[in-house]
Amino acid sequence: MEDLPTSRADAYLRRIGAQRPVSPSAQALRDLHLRHLRTVPFESLSIHLGQAIV
Known part of the structure; x- marks a missing residue:
């Protein structure tokens, strides 16, 4: 499995209004x-x- 490029991860985080988690945790995943x-x-x-899903 390939890693997600940082630029795409950052774009996704912006899209959902999130900051990059400081560390992996259950709370960060929940957020x-x-x-x-x-x-x-x-x-x-x-x-x-x-129906088609676009």
């Missing part, structure tokens, strides 16, 4: 997870309706 859920929309009904 990233919640920010992703609150920022990146996804409509899962499209799968059941046979």
Whole structure:
């Protein structure tokens, strides 16, 4: 598996409004997870309706 380039990781963190965690921890992971859920929309009904996901 390839590492995610730093520039792409930084772009993702900006997208979800997060700072790069100082150290890996359960709290840092929880924060990233919640920010992703609150920022990146996804409509899962499209799968059941046979619609393309773009």
